[in-house]
Amino acid sequence: MSQWLTRRNLIRAAIAAGLAALVGGGLLLAYLLLYVAPNLPSLDTITDYRPKIPLRVYTADNALIGEFGEEHRDFIPIKDMPELMKKSLLAIEDKRFYEHHGIDWVRAMGAAKANLGGALRQGGSTITMQVARNFFLTRDKFFSRKLTEVMLAMKIEAALNKDQILELYMNQIYLGQRSFGFGSAAQTYFGKPLKDLDVAETAMLAGLPQNPARHNPAVNPKRAKQRQQVVLKAMRDLDYITEAQYQKAMHETLHISRKGQDFDVHAEYVAELARQTVYAQFKEESYTRGISVYTTILKADQKAAYESMRRNVLNYDQRHGYRGPEAVITLPANEDERDDAIEEALQKRPSSDGLIPAVVLDAGPKAVKVQNPSGEEITISGDGLRLVAGALSDKAKDTVRLRAGAVVRIMQGDKGGWSISQVPQVSAAFVSIDSVTGGYHAMVGGFDFNLQKFNHVTQAWRQPGSSIKPFVYSAALERGFSPATIINDAPLNLTGAETGNEAWSPKNDDGKFDGPISMRTALSESKNVVSVRILRAITVPYAHSYLGKFGFDLAKHPKNLTMALGTGSVTPAQLAGAYSVFANGGYSVEPYLIAKIVDGDGKVISEAKPRETLPDDARVIDPRNAYVTDSMLRQVTRTGTGGAVARLGRPDLAGKTGTSSDAVDGWFAGYGGGIVAVSWMGFDDSRSLGGKEFGATAALPIWIDYMKVAMQSRPPQERPLPAGLTQVDGEWLYDEFTGDAARHTLDMDDVPPGAENVTPGEPLVPAAPAAPAPPATPNAENIQPVPTGPKR
Numbered sequence: 001m002s003q004w005l006t007r008r009n010l011i012r013a014a015i016a017a018g019l020a021a022l023v024g025g026g027l028l029l030a031y032l033l034l035y036v037a038p039n040l041p042s043l044d045t046i047t048d049y050r051p052k053i054p055l056r057v058y059t060a061d062n063a064l065i066g067e068f069g070e071e072h073r074d075f076i077p078i079k080d081m082p083e084l085m086k087k088s089l090l091a092i093e094d095k096r097f098y099e100h101h102g103i104d105w106v107r108a109m110g111a112a113k114a115n116l117g118g119a120l121r122q123g124g125s126t127i128t129m130q131v132a133r134n135f136f137l138t139r140d141k142f143f144s145r146k147l148t149e150v151m152l153a154m155k156i157e158a159a160l161n162k163d164q165i166l167e168l169y170m171n172q173i174y175l176g177q178r179s180f181g182f183g184s185a186a187q188t189y190f191g192k193p194l195k196d197l198d199v200a201e202t203a204m205l206a207g208l209p210q211n212p213a214r215h216n217p218a219v220n221p222k223r224a225k226q227r228q229q230v231v232l233k234a235m236r237d238l239d240y241i242t243e244a245q246y247q248k249a250m251h252e253t254l255h256i257s258r259k260g261q262d263f264d265v266h267a268e269y270v271a272e273l274a275r276q277t278v279y280a281q282f283k284e285e286s287y288t289r290g291i292s293v294y295t296t297i298l299k300a301d302q303k304a305a306y307e308s309m310r311r312n313v314l315n316y317d318q319r320h321g322y323r324g325p326e327a328v329i330t331l332p333a334n335e336d337e338r339d340d341a342i343e344e345a346l347q348k349r350p351s352s353d354g355l356i357p358a359v360v361l362d363a364g365p366k367a368v369k370v371q372n373p374s375g376e377e378i379t380i381s382g383d384g385l386r387l388v389a390g391a392l393s394d395k396a397k398d399t400v401r402l403r404a405g406a407v408v409r410i411m412q413g414d415k416g417g418w419s420i421s422q423v424p425q426v427s428a429a430f431v432s433i434d435s436v437t438g439g440y441h442a443m444v445g446g447f448d449f450n451l452q453k454f455n456h457v458t459q460a461w462r463q464p465g466s467s468i469k470p471f472v473y474s475a476a477l478e479r480g481f482s483p484a485t486i487i488n489d490a491p492l493n494l495t496g497a498e499t500g501n502e503a504w505s506p507k508n509d510d511g512k513f514d515g516p517i518s519m520r521t522a523l524s525e526s527k528n529v530v531s532v533r534i535l536r537a538i539t540v541p542y543a544h545s546y547l548g549k550f551g552f553d554l555a556k557h558p559k560n561l562t563m564a565l566g567t568g569s570v571t572p573a574q575l576a577g578a579y580s581v582f583a584n585g586g587y588s589v590e591p592y593l594i595a596k597i598v599d600g601d602g603k604v605i606s607e608a609k610p611r612e613t614l615p616d617d618a619r620v621i622d623p624r625n626a627y628v629t630d631s632m633l634r635q636v637t638r639t640g641t642g643g644a645v646a647r648l649g650r651p652d653l654a655g656k657t658g659t660s661s662d663a664v665d666g667w668f669a670g671y672g673g674g675i676v677a678v679s680w681m682g683f684d685d686s687r688s689l690g691g692k693e694f695g696a697t698a699a700l701p702i703w704i705d706y707m708k709v710a711m712q713s714r715p716p717q718e719r720p721l722p723a724g725l726t727q728v729d730g731e732w733l734y735d736e737f738t739g740d741a742a743r744h745t746l747d748m749d750d751v752p753p754g755a756e757n758v759t760p761g762e763p764l765v766p767a768a769p770a771a772p773a774p775p776a777t778p779n780a781e782n783i784q785p786v787p788t789g790p791k792r
Contacts, residue, residue, distance in 0.1 A: 053290030066271025074183030290600025296439030467658025524640030
């Protein structure tokens with residue numbers, strides 16, 4: 001009897017359970033159909049998928065130099081996705097992806113069984129479900145959200161085919177380091193395209209989706225390796241790779257890129273200008289619609305300019321001595337507390353491309369021990385202490401002295417040795433352009449963009465000093481002067497009536513006077529007094545107006561005799577454009593940076609039309625003027641203040657040094673091989689560079705180091721002789737100024753009668769050579785540099 005009752009109770013319980021299951025299933029189905037299904041989001045986001053592709057900036061030769069946007073993503077169509085990458089991902093994430101219809105019931109049952117013991121620890125999500133979650137839901141493990149995820153997955157499977165779903169997943173998934181999608185992750189972690197990854201690298205990426213933070217190889221290499229090995233085993237079990245491939249990948253040492261999203265070429269100031277251009281048109285869409293900007297910058301030129309700038313600014317900074325530590329902190333006795341204090345101090349001071357912040361642990365006259373941001377202890381000695389030798393002396397001032405707790409900068413040399421350095425306070429700029437098209441080849445707006453965003457190339461208005469003199473001399477050629485005109489380099493005392501202000505006696509930089517010298521020599525040696533005499537003769541109004549031919553902003557140049565010494569204001573970019581007139585034979589040039597802008601679909605939004613030849617309507621000075629001025633500027637780089645240029649061994653290099661009053665600004669502007677380049681150095685607070693600093697010592701080395709690289713693929717250019725020039729005793733003169741009445745010398749103590757009324761183009765002072773001068777043929781190669789006075 002009892003046995004029968006027990007059986008009946010079991011049957012009743014089974015029936016009740018079945019009825020409950022049916023009711024529960026019915027209620028669940030009703031819930032899914034009547035509540036969840038009608039409230040599922042539209043699939044427009046994925047059926048018309050528009051990934052957020054960042055704004056990217058490239059050089060003319062396709063080197064990536066800038067990227068702007070919250071998400072780093074390289075969209076790769078599924079047809080271009082490497083087969084190995086797809087297989088490695090499916091092996092670990094969803095091996096039955098091409099068999100199920102959005103829900104892998106086998107995997108789901110296994111996950112449910114594993115989770116019966118407690119909270120949800122194991123998921124059974126398919127790739128389709130992950131797509132649903134990534135686009136529409138959160139990652140929180142709530143039962144209602146899971147039901148919505150299941151319904152969404154089924155809806156997605158009905159709307160898209162498998163390859164479309166996989167394409168969405170592989171381009172949208174977050175993989176750490178601000179990287180979205182496997183294309184971006186390949187560049188971030190390995191520094192190469194996805195198609196170039198081997199088995200080990202591919203498996204490493206495939207292991208990231210489960211937990212990008214925990215399995216990030218750049219942050220947690222040990223855990224990343226463990227996850228990679230799980231992926232490799234799954235690939236081997238499915239015969240996606242051979243046993244030999246498996247063994248090789250398991251034991252391969254991966255080289256993870258530590259630079260992440262850094263770029264091989266430093267062109268931050270260029271990238272920022274490009275960003276501003278795009279943002280002005282597209283606003284916030286600039287950062288999501290995949291716009292690409294192609295600049296005129298050349299990768300090799302930009303790299304040479306950046307490295308030359310950094311090297312020579314550091315050289316200048318070090319020859320002016322150590323300023324002392326950036327800060328001094330107290331080092332606690334407790335080791336953990338000490339490490340915390342060091343870490344806090346160093347986090348406030350970001351590295352500057354090799355200038356790494358460090359804290360001194362111990363300092364002596366022969367060795368200094370420091371700790372870097374990675375917690376490593378480094379002992380520096382010998383030449384590595386050259387800059388701070390005085391700061392290690394017992395007699396050093398407290399503001400300079402190195403001691404425990406001092407925050408310093410360290411650098412590692414090419415041979416691995418370390419030295420103590422400092423972040424320079426001086427600013428600098430470098431720019432180069434094509435002399436015909438005006439396209440920028442290189443632009444470095446400062447020592448470090450991350451430390452200072454101000455672009456000195458385009459934004460810094462500085463006194464050009466003697467770099468303005470060639471334009472005054474060019475004006476003088478139109479008024480009858482020639483390179484052979486003799487001018488007295490002797491003291492000149494100007495009254496207040498002449499200057500319109502106070503009495504003024506201009507001086508030469510070296511304080512010496514050479515007496516009667518030719519105009520060629522005066523420019524070569526950068527003689528201030530002679531330049532003032534020339535300007536005084538051709539008149540300030542005429543010369544001032546003449547500057548406008550070269551693109552200068554006339555409002556920024558004084559209408560007085562100090563104009564001859566460069567007391568106006570120019571930007572490095574403007575000066576480069578001005579010198580291009582001499583470089584290309586007399587034509588104006590408008591520097592430009594953006595060659596082409598393309599949207600995410602490859603459609604050209606805008607494109608520059610650079611000129612390949614020089615049109616007549618762009619001519620601003622007589623071709624004879626450009627030719628003769630060029631010959632004088634070549635002399636500057638052979639025997640004059642820019643004589644160091646002769647080391648480059650090219651006959652077509654020309655240029656002019658510039659040093660403003662009290663050595664506040666140092667310049668060199670010059671050209672060769674179709675490139676015009678300008679370098680500048682100075683302090684933003686306009687203090688002096690130093691009593692022994694000139695354009696030739698501060699700016700010229702930057703220019704030379706750049707041109708050494710930029711000229712390698714550019715043969716010397718021959719300049720054709722324009723009609724209307726006659727060579728007399730080795731000097732070129734305009735034909736109309738070679739008559740018998742031509743004067744050999746000019747007494748500049750008195751302004752010639754009526755000079756103020758002479759119209760442009762009317763000869764003021766006919767000139768002929770007074771004595772043989774060095775051959776001025778622009779292509780002459782027999783002129784050798786000779787020792788001269790102080791370089792400016």
